[in-house]
Amino acid sequence: MGIAERREREKQQRQQDIIDAAERIFFSKGIQQATMDDVATEAELSKGTLYLYFKSKDELYLAITLRGIQIMTELFQKAVQKPATGLEKAFAIGTAFFTFAQKYPNYFDALSHFELDELQFDDGCILATECSDVGQGALNILIGALKQGIEDGSIRNDIDPVRMAAIMWGMSSGIIQLTALKGKHLEQEHGFNMEGIVEESFQVFRCALERKAENE
Amino acid sequence: MGIAERREREKQQRQQDIIDAAERIFFSKGIQQATMDDVATEAELSKGTLYLYFKSKDELYLAITLRGIQIMTELFQKAVQKPATGLEKAFAIGTAFFTFAQKYPNYFDALSHFELDELQFDDGCILATECSDVGQGALNILIGALKQGIEDGSIRNDIDPVRMAAIMWGMSSGIIQLTALKGKHLEQEHGFNMEGIVEESFQVFRCALERKAENE
DNA sequence: TCATAAAATAACTATAAGTCATTTTATAGA
DNA sequence: TCTATAAAATGACTTATAGTTATTTTATGA
Numbered sequence: 045m046g047i048a049e050r051r052e053r054e055k056q057q058r059q060q061d062i063i064d065a066a067e068r069i070f071f072s073k074g075i076q077q078a079t080m081d082d083v084a085t086e087a088e089l090s091k092g093t094l095y096l097y098f099k100s101k102d103e104l105y106l107a108i109t110l111r112g113i114q115i116m117t118e119l120f121q122k123a124v125q126k127p128a129t130g131l132e133k134a135f136a137i138g139t140a141f142f143t144f145a146q147k148y149p150n151y152f153d154a155l156s157h158f159e160l161d162e163l164q165f166d167d168g169c170i171l172a173t174e175c176s177d178v179g180q181g182a183l184n185i186l187i188g189a190l191k192q193g194i195e196d197g198s199i200r201n202d203i204d205p206v207r208m209a210a211i212m213w214g215m216s217s218g219i220i221q222l223t224a225l226k227g228k229h230l231e232q233e234h235g236f237n238m239e240g241i242v243e244e245s246f247q248v249f250r251c252a253l254e255r256k257a258e259n260e
Numbered sequence: 261m262g263i264a265e266r267r268e269r270e271k272q273q274r275q276q277d278i279i280d281a282a283e284r285i286f287f288s289k290g291i292q293q294a295t296m297d298d299v300a301t302e303a304e305l306s307k308g309t310l311y312l313y314f315k316s317k318d319e320l321y322l323a324i325t326l327r328g329i330q331i332m333t334e335l336f337q338k339a340v341q342k343p344a345t346g347l348e349k350a351f352a353i354g355t356a357f358f359t360f361a362q363k364y365p366n367y368f369d370a371l372s373h374f375e376l377d378e379l380q381f382d383d384g385c386i387l388a389t390e391c392s393d394v395g396q397g398a399l400n401i402l403i404g405a406l407k408q409g410i411e412d413g414s415i416r417n418d419i420d421p422v423r424m425a426a427i428m429w430g431m432s433s434g435i436i437q438l439t440a441l442k443g444k445h446l447e448q449e450h451g452f453n454m455e456g457i458v459e460e461s462f463q464v465f466r467c468a469l470e471r472k473a474e475n476e
Numbered sequence: 477t478c479a480t481a482a483a484a485t486a487a488c489t490a491t492a493a494g495t496c497a498t499t500t501t502a503t504a505g506a
Numbered sequence: 507t508c509t510a511t512a513a514a515a516t517g518a519c520t521t522a523t524a525g526t527t528a529t530t531t532t533a534t535g536a
Contacts, residue, residue, distance in 0.1 A: 047534075051482085058483095074380070079523060090485045095525065153376075160372055160437065164290070203460075207452055210438060211461055218434020221376065222426060236423055244419075245427055248468040263503075267513085274514095295492055306516045311494065 059097050062087050063107050071150040075105055106171040109158045112151025113175055116144045117182040124185060130193020131253060135246065137186050138216060142242055145220045155179075156221055183209055193253070200255045212249060219245045275313050278303050279323050287366040291321055322387040325374045328367025329391055332360045333398040340401060346409020347469060351462065353402050354432060358458055361436045371395075372437055399425055409469070416471045428465060435461045 065087035069078045080101055084091040098104040123140035124133045145152040158175055165172035187209040193199030223230075223238040231237060281303035285294045296317055300307040314320040339356035340349045361368040374391055381388035403425040409415030439446075439454045447453060 051533090055483095076380070080525080081523075091524090092486070092526080093484055096483075099525095101524070156376055160369075160376065160441065163441065164292070204452070206450055207457060207460060210446065210450075211435065211457060211464065214434040214436075214438035215431035215461070215464070216434065218430040218432065218437070219427065220430075221434070222430035225376065225379065230426065234422055234426075236420070241423060241427060244423060245431070248427065248431070248464060251467040252464040267502090271514095296494080297492075307493090308495080308517065309515055312514075315494095317493070 059107075062089070062094060062097055063104070063111065066104050067108055067111075067150075070105060070108065080104075102165075103169065103171055105154065106158070106165070106169070106175060108151075109154040110171060110175050110178065112148060112154050113158075113178045113182065115148060115151060116141070116155070117178055117185070119144050120182050120185045124189060129196050129198035130189050130191070131198035133189035134186065134193060134199070134212075134253065135249075137189060138212070138246060138249065141216055142220060145224050149224060152220065152224060156217070159217065183213055186212065190253075197255065199253050203253075208253075215249075216245075275323075278305070278310060278313055279320070279327065282320050283324055283327075283366075286321060286324065291317075296320075318381075319385065319387055321370065322374070322381070322385070322391060324367075325370040326387060326391050326394065328364060328370050329374075329394045329398065331364060331367060332357070332371070333394055333401070335360050336398050336401045340405055345412050345414035346405050346407070347414035349405035350402065350409060350415070350428075350469065351465075353405060354428070354462060354465065357432050358436060361440050365440060368436065368440060372433070375433065399429055402428065406469075413471065415469050419469075424469075431465075432461075 062083070066083045069082045069086050073082065080091050080094055083104070084094055087094070094104070098107065119140040120137050123136040127133045127136050162172065162176070167173070187205050190199060190203070190205035190209055194201045194203070194205060219242070223241055227238045230241075278299070282299045285298045285302050289298070296307050296310055299320070300310055303310070310320070314323065335356040336353050339352040343349045343352050378388065378392070383389070403421050406415060406419070406421035406425055410417050410419070410421060435458070439457055443454045446457075
């Protein structure tokens with residue numbers, strides 16, 4: 045049944061086209077200001093058609109969020125390719141996270157809002173579940189790096205990798221939100237550059253992860 | 261002019277009453293679901309009257325946010341009363357921050373959203389400015405503690421207190437968002453308790469703040 | 477060529493934020 | 507006490523926009 049397959053492909057393509065249009069509108073005007081009519085016009089479709097593909101405006105934004113999380117996860121996967129030790133991998137992931145936030149601020153923003161408002165989506169929302177799952181996959185990469193580090197001796201062995209990954213995740217998110225959102229303000233008011241903040245944050249993590257001296 | 265003063269007092273009181281009503285509505289239904297008509301009914305006023313006191317729904321929510329930030333700042337002020345050293349004060353502030361988030365989750369939620377969406381308010385918005393200012397005051401308490409710690413020798417002297425305060429602020433916010441929002445989920449899925457996460461986060465900070473051994 | 481199903485449309489409804497002409501209330505002066 | 511005026515409050519109204527649905531268009535297979 046080649047036709048059925050083609051139609052399915054076209055349907056998928058149309059869905060992606062709608063997300064493309066929604067991205068352009070949402071990212072340029074801001075989600076609050078953007079309307080579904082805007083998106084429909086941008087996608088060269090009627091508004092009703094949008095609702096054939098997405099249940100609501102929130103769900104359409106969630107589709108964009110998922111894209112962001114997927115991109116981030118891919119960056120994490122690439123980041124752990126080269127480094128040898130677990131510690132180095134952990135820092136490579138950290139760097140990738142900051143790079144992601146800088147390169148795709150709109151996706152990072154979407155991610156932040158998702159994490160803050162995740163509970164508002166019910167369990168039936170497939171896209172929300174997928175966002176959670178893919179996000180968990182990203183976290184698993186970090187957990188894996190920490191585990192490896194404990195084994196290869198580059199990371200202290202008195203930490204629980206899952207707990208520490210959660211902590212690093214939360215802390216990194218917080219730092220990036222700070223730098224990404226208030227970066228310019230902090231630079232102007234306090235005169236310190238954001239890369240320095242990020243660098244210093246890494247020092248904090250290094251201190252927490254590295255094996256303590258034997259004489260302690 | 262005793263009458264003018266009384267009227268001013270009454271006006272202030274009414275404003276507070278509206279915020280009270282809005283809190284009950286917003287906190288129970290959620291901001292998205294709550295309507296200004298709901299608030300008006302709860303406040304036993306007409307909707308038009310609400311708009312005599314607040315320019316918009318967002319601004320009304322900002323008034324609630326400000327309350328939260330003020331409460332948090334007061335907790336910080338109390339927290340630094342007892343401890344002697346700067347390091348102890350810093351940790352007392354950290355504890356106060358976590359306590360605040362646990363005791364007033366709705367205020368913490370408001371604070372998180374404010375930090376994430378702060379830029380959407382223009383400079384003319386007095387309430388937004390006030391939130392920023394009071395929030396800066398809270399941060400200044402932490403900065404002061406770090407400065408004192410550097411002087412009294414309880415905190416290593418190779419850090420910049422302002423930068424480190426910003427980092428600790430960002431990281432703490434991130435951790436609390438993680439524990440406050442996903443706490444139950446993490447407990448069920450991964451079986452670790454939130455207090456442990458918070459405790460371990462403190463260890464990370466301790467490691468970053470304490471003076472290194474002399475032999476390094 | 478026609479019947480059918482899938483896809484798309486656009487006019488429609490519903491909801492809720494925000495406004496404004498009007499009414500009510502409180503106060504100061506006659 | 508009565509009245510003019512200003513402040514405060516009202517609620518019906520406007521506007522904006524998310525979401526729905528009856529209808530139309532298009533593609534497919536017999």
